[in-house]
Amino acid sequence: MKVVCINAKNRPKQIPEEKWIKEGETYTVIAVTQLEIQKNKLGYKLAEIDLDHSCFPYHYFDSERFALPKDSPVLKVEEELDLELV
Secondary structure (H helix, E strand, O other), X not given: OEEEEOOOOOOOOOOOHHHOOOOOOEEEXXXXXXXXXXXXXXXXXXXXXXXXXXXXXXXXXXXXXXXXXXXXXXXXXXXXXXXXXX
């Protein structure tokens, strides 16, 4: 699934700049999980960035930092079904 970064603020010090997301950039989500640090949030694993052991305790990016691209097939289906976006 493709997503666009909409919030790259407040980078945790454990994640180096070269492994940090960039606002406006498109990324590919390859896994989704419930975050261990913040139980009520989902985390994305991105194909383009490997958060390895050096980024501990971070292994995933907060899903709230991303949005679906405007041309996303998911948005087109919702539009066709006339569903309200939350």
